[in-house]
Amino acid sequence: MTDVTKTKSTSRRRFVTGLAAGGAATVAMPQVSRAQTVNWKFQSTWPTKDIFHEFAQDFANRVNEMAGNRLKLEVLAAGTVVPAFQLQDAVNAGILDGGHGVCAYWYGKNKAFSLFGTPPALGWDANSFLGWMKYGGGYELYNELVGSILKLNLVGFLTGPMPCQPLGWFKKEIKTADDFKGLKYRTVGLAADLMREMGAAVTILAGGEIVPALERGVIDGAEFNNPSSDSLLGFQDVSKVYMMRSFHQDAEAFEIIFNKAKFEALPAELKSIVRYAAESASSDMLWKALDRYSKDMEGLKAKGVTIIETPDAVLQAQLNAWTKVIDKLSADNAFFKKVVDSQKAWTKRTLAYERANTPPRAMAAAHFSKG
Known part of the structure; x- marks a missing residue:
């Protein structure tokens, strides 16, 4: 074997060895990521039996599945850690990592908060309201209220356009x-x-x-x-x-909140998963609501309700x-x-x-x- 042939053969062996090592490293990476699973306590403001708590679980299921359990939300019912109306304070303080509720619950801190959950009847519906949140400047105003005016340690996402509420x-x-x-x-x-x-x-x-x-x-x-x-x-x-x-x-939506410091510490892909899971769950929630609400209204009639x-x-x-x-x-x-x-x-x-x-x-x- 000539020196040139030996050199080429050695180079090929080094290349193959390096490729194998690189492949092994690629396979190992997800195992390292799985070993660093982030487990968060995520409380709703709803009783376990309420369909709203089910909506909170639907969102968490999307996050857990898409994150491959690198981020895992443990859904808790109202009162498990704090009462419903104390959820925001608990997430802000880091006692809870996140939660599911409505902005109207926080209007005691600033009445403008309710504009992001139960806005005036301007002729729109909740789906249009969520359109305003994303494309009409709503999120910029929401973040101004949460971060600049009230200085809360929170990140929030609006989701789930609710059908008009009964009187x-x-x-x-x-x-x-x-x-x-x-x-x-x-x-x-x-x-x-x-x-x-x-x-x-x-x-x-x-x-x-x-x-x-x-x-x-x-x-x-x-x-x-x-x-x-x-x-x-x-x-x-x-x-x-x-x-x-x-x-x-007549134009209400849910609010999903997380402790800002903890959320910002997540890798970029996990932040994106949370954000897009909120949008995905939003559509599914409306579809499920139309199905269940109509069936349950018929059930109420059967029980003598006028x-x-x-x-x-x-x-x-x-x-x-x-x-x-x-x-x-x-x-x-x-x-x-x-x-x-x-x-x-x-x-x-x-x-x-x-x-x-x-x-x-x-x-x-x-x-x-x-x-």
Whole structure:
């Protein structure tokens, strides 16, 4: 063998050896990553049996599966570590790593917070609201509130466009706006300001406290969210009047939060997985909600519940009250006005397109339901 041949042979052996070593290193990398699994406690603000807790688990399942368990969210029900209304403080402090709730729960810190969960009835729905969050400047304003104004150690993602919420459960039918005067009523967020403007005596309660309060007569009426959650909480056991349609919370979405310091310490790919899991779960949540809510509304009827559409006159009174609430809070809070102005600009532009392009779906539904 010549020296040249020996040199070539040696080079090939070194190349093959190096390639094998590189291949072995490539195979080993995921094993190292799996050994460094990050386990986070992720609490919801919902009881275990509520479909909302199921939505929180659906999101966590997506994260856990896509992350290959390099990041693993352990989903806990409300009260496991802290009560529902203390979730944000617990995540901010690092007692919990993350959580699932709604922005309306934090409006006691700044009423503008509710604009990111239960915004005014501007003619949009929750899907359009989430469009504003991503493409209309919503996230920039949300981050300004969370990081600059309130200086919270949080990262948040909005997800899950909720169908319009019912007016709620009552001892007797609401026929006029005057029926709200003096009525002891449960709601949360800006809806509390709205219903006070209509004359109601508002009480803010967590989900699990509402039905017992209705049963004892502490409140005369209440809303929570939807036929599935409401039936599981047992509203039908203490009331048989269920009023559908309302402008008090007709464009709400969920909020997923994480401790910012812990989130920022994640590798870039895991941050992306969390972000895109929130978007993926958002679509699936709406599809599941349409299926389950419609089925459970039929189930409520079978249990003797009377389903009543809220009269247009009451809806108009809500809109009138919204105008007063928005004007007052905008005058008192410059940031509140900044957010509302952005939301109005988004709805003015996007609703003009939707009105011009969308045919009356009620016409099509009526046509095919004949007979």
